Amino acid sequence: ETRAFFSHCCGGFCAGKPLLSYTAVPRCLSLHKWRLYLFRLAVVVDHIRIMAKGTDLTFPYHIVDHVVKTAKRGDVSSVIDVIDQYCYSVEKAMNVGDVKGAILDKCFLEASPQNVLELGCYCGYSSLRMSRLLKEDAKIFTIEANPDYAKFAQQIITFAGMEKRIQILQGLSDEVLPTIAEKCGVQTFDFVFIDHAKELYKRDLIMLENLGLIRHGTTIVADNVIYPGCPDYLKYVRNNPKYKSANYLSKLEYTDREDAIEKSIYLP
Numbered sequence: 022e023t024r025a026f027f028s029h030c031c032g033g034f035c036a037g038k039p040l041l042s043y044t045a046v047p048r049c050l051s052l053h054k055w056r057l058y059l060f061r062l063a064v065v066v067d068h069i070r071i072m073a074k075g076t077d078l079t080f081p082y083h084i085v086d087h088v089v090k091t092a093k094r095g096d097v098s099s100v101i102d103v104i105d106q107y108c109y110s111v112e113k114a115m116n117v118g119d120v121k122g123a124i125l126d127k128c129f130l131e132a133s134p135q136n137v138l139e140l141g142c143y144c145g146y147s148s149l150r151m152s153r154l155l156k157e158d159a160k161i162f163t164i165e166a167n168p169d170y171a172k173f174a175q176q177i178i179t180f181a182g183m184e185k186r187i188q189i190l191q192g193l194s195d196e197v198l199p200t201i202a203e204k205c206g207v208q209t210f211d212f213v214f215i216d217h218a219k220e221l222y223k224r225d226l227i228m229l230e231n232l233g234l235i236r237h238g239t240t241i242v243a244d245n246v247i248y249p250g251c252p253d254y255l256k257y258v259r260n261n262p263k264y265k266s267a268n269y270l271s272k273l274e275y276t277d278r279e280d281a282i283e284k285s286i287y288l289p
């Protein structure tokens with residue numbers, strides 16, 4: 022139980038959690054360069070745990086291999102199905118999965134967004150799910166701190182033929198967000214999927230507000246709000262007149278454990 026909990030903390034990192042939490046400290050010059058090193062160290066620790074079978078999670082490159090061997094190139098739905106089959110039958114991974122993925126799809130279709138932001142790309146699974154439902158000229162920007170995961174996600178996204186619709190921005194969320202508008206030519210996002218380090222959900226939502234990156238009516242969907250959970254985020258969106266929130270009870274990806282998705286509409 023404890024192991025499973027830690028393996029999902031910070032979006033799947035376990036032993037690295039205290040190190041990752043350190044990356045949550047406010048940016049300042051003296052800490053700046055160390056935050057990414059600590060993030061990478063946390064990843065190394067987790068890789069050792071995966072190799073030692075100390076967690077039931079997988080390396081994303083296993084997923085890349087499986088997708089390339091099994092899925093149909095250029096067919097997004099085939100790539101998504103192959104990842105789901107792999108996670109059910111071989112090794113679990115920390116992507117949103119098919120069950121909560123259906124809720125994400127529903128929220129996405131209701132919002133019919135033009136500009137989409139995702140925090141936490143991992144292997145690109147949720148980006149690909151959303152990309153199937155994108156309007157003609159709409160685009161997804163997804164932030165991923167781990168350079169290896171960003172690379173594997175890029176391979177999967179390109180294999181699925183979605184490289185023009187999904188842009189990966191590699192870096193820590195609080196370092197990428199301040200320059201995203203200028204870099205990507207986007208003023209505000211219409212839909213945000215938050216699925217990175219659970220203790221950063223609230224901080225990064227407030228950052229999006231302060232940077233003016235969300236507008237009246239933006240839909241914000243947050244994953245894993247029960248397991249491993251993000252109580253401070255839920256308290257923030259539920260007790261805040263600027264948000265109208267709804268909870269969708271579901272199951273943790275590829276398991277029977279209870280989890281949920283929180284959808285919040287920003288109405289400042």
Ligand SMILES: C[S@@+](CC[C@H](N)C(=O)[O-])C[C@H]1O[C@@H](n2cnc3c(N)ncnc32)[C@H](O)[C@@H]1O
Pocket residue numbers: 031032033115116117118140141142143144145146147148164165166167170192193194195216217218221
């Ligand atoms: C749960 S996974 C994302 C799963 C993905 N959304 C999906 O469903 O396919 C969380 C990801 O967030 C990334 N992450 C953690 N902290 C981050 C941060 N501060 N900035 C950007 N990415 C971060 C992790 O490296 C990990 O790949």
